[in-house]
Amino acid sequence: MDLEKLLADRLAPAFAAVAGGPVDPVVRRSQHADFQSDAALGLARRLGRPPRTIAAEVRDRAELADVCATVEVSGPGFLNLTVADRMLGDLVGALATDPRLGVPAVAGPETVVIDYSAPNVAKEMHVGHLRSTVIGDAAARTLAWLGHRVLRANHLGDWGTPFGMLIEHLVDLGEAEAAQELSMGDLDAFYTAARAKFDDDAAFRERSRLRVVALQGGDPVTVRLWRLLVAQSESYFLTVYDLLDVTLSAADFRGESSYHDQLAPTVEELDRLGLLRRSDGADCVFPPGSVGRDGEPLPLIVRKSDGGYGYPATDLAALRHRAGTLGATRLLYVVGLPQRRHFEMVFATAARAGWLAPPARAEHVGFGSILGSDGRMLCSRAGGAVKLVGLLTEAVERATALARERNPELGEAEAAEVGRAVGIGAIKYADLSGDRRKDYVLEWERMLALDGNTAPYLQYAYSRIRSIFRRAGVAARPGAGVALGEPSERALAFELVAFGAVVEEVAGSLEFHHLAAYLHRLAAAFSAFYERCPVLRAEGPVRESRLVLCEVTARVLRQGLYLLGIRTPDRM
C-alpha cells in the first residue's frame, strides 16, 4: 500500500462528511511537509465557506492518528501531513519481506502483443531501431513482471518488392560469398550494392521484377534463396539483441511474410462487410475523420491498383491475427510518431470491421524522431543512418576503459562485464529517461555519458550497497524493525514505499521516463543517506534498521533497472 493512497483513503470519508458528497482529497508530495491535501481550496466556493475552516474540519474528523505525526492547516487552506516514523518504518519493513516489493501481480492478466524492433532483412539496424527496441523491451519486461501474458512480435521487414533485387544480388555474388558478407554483419554494403545495380542496370531491374513474381508465386528455388537471406539477417539481429541485452529471441520473429496468405482473405472480408470502396483503381477503406491535402477523405489503401498489398493490408491482417487468433486484448505498436495517422486509420478500420472490439484495444506507442545536429530528421532511408552496433560498441569500450581506470581491483573479465552493463545501460537510459514522444537530437556525448542522471549513477548506488554487504559478510535480517531517525533515512524510506505506484502507473502509460526519474530520485536519496548515515559502524537496532534500508533499496534498484532492461553489476 503506498502512502499517497493510504492517506487519501483516510481523508476521503472526512472530506465526504464535510462536503456532503464524495471528494478526491488530492494528496501529493509536498515541500512543506511529507504530503499535502489540496482539496479544501476547491471546495471553498462550492460550500461557500473559507477553505481554512474546511481544512480544519477535515483535519478534526479524519482518522489519521496511526498514520500521521502531525496534520496542520497551512497557507490558504492546505492540509500538511507529516507521516509518523513508526508507520513509515513499518511500511519499509513490509517491503523487506515482500518478494514483489509492494508491486502485486495484476488480478486480471491480459494477453498483450507488443510489436517492436522490426528491422528490415538485409538492412543494417540503425539508431532509429534503437528506440523501438529499447522502449518495446521495457514494456515487455514491465508487463510480464506484472503477470500479463506478453507476446513479443518482431515484425520483421522480410517481404516486398526489394527482395527481388536482393535475391538477384545474392545470386550474382554466389551463396557462399553472400552468406559470408551477411554473417559479418555488413548488411549495408550488401543492400547498397544491390540498390546500385537496380538503379543503373536495366537488365538487373528486369531480373529483379521477375524474381519478385517468382517469390510471391512460391517458386521453390527463389523461396530457398529468400530464406537464406532472412536466416542470415535474423542471426545477425540476434547478435545485436544479445549485445543490447534485449529479451527478443529467435522465437519472436514474426515477419511480414507470415501474414502473406492472410492478405487476400482480410481484404475480402472488408469487402464483405461493405467497407471497401474502389478509388482510382485501388481498393480503399475511408475511415471517418482522416482528411487529406485536398480536403477529401483520406483512404487506407488495402489493395493497390496493381493488385499488390502494402503496409495497411499487412497491419490489418496482423492485427486480426493478434486480437482474433491469439486472443490479445492489448495490442501495442512501438513505432515512430510519424506513423501516427497510419495507425489511427488502421485501428479505426479494424474497429469498424469488428476485429478490435472492447475490451481489446490497440495503442500506438509512438516515439519522437532522432534528429541530426541540424535539427532535421535523421533516420531516413537516404543514408545518414548511424549503424547501431557502432554506437553500442563504442559505449561498451568507453565504459570498460572507465571501469578499469576507476577500479583497478577489477579483473579483466569483470571489467569487461561491467563495461558492457554500464555502456549498454547508459544508452538505454538515455533513451528511456526522456519523454518518448519528444524528438531527440542524436548526441553521442549525451548517449554515452557516464555521469549525471544516467544509468551508471543508479548502478553505482546499487554496487555500493552490495559492497557494504560483501565487506561485512552480513545480510539484512528481513524481520528487523526499521527505525527512522535521520532526515535522510526518512527521505529514502518515502522513495522506497512509492515504487509500487510508479510501476503501476508506468504499466498503463508506458512513459518509462517516470520510472527512470523515480529510480534516479531513489538513488539520489540513497547516496545522500550513504554520506550521512554509517551502516556498518552503527550499532544495535540502528545498524539493523539501516541494513534493511540498504537491502530494500538494492532490490528496488535492481528490479526497477531490470524493468528498463538495465543490468546491475555487484561491483563497479
Place this chain on the structure above:
RNA sequence: GCGCCCGUAGCUCAGCGGAUAGAGCAGGGGACUUCUAAUCCCAAGGCCGCAGGUUCGAAUCCUGCCGGGCGCACCA
C-alpha cells in the same frame, strides 16, 4: 491549405490546475586517515515563445499569433 506535435536555466530535459518552477551537464566554491569521491554539500543561474481569456489560483486549461518539426492516395 488542413491535421498532429514541440517551444521551460548557456546546454540536455523533468514538471502539465495549487504555496518560493525542479534535475543533470557546463561554469564557481567546498568535502576523501572513516561502508567504492562513477559520490556528496553549498552558491549561482528563469518575462516557463508572445498576447489575450477561464479560475480563488495557470508553465500547466481555452483562443489567437510567432517560430520549428512531422504527416496529408497506391513507398515501406
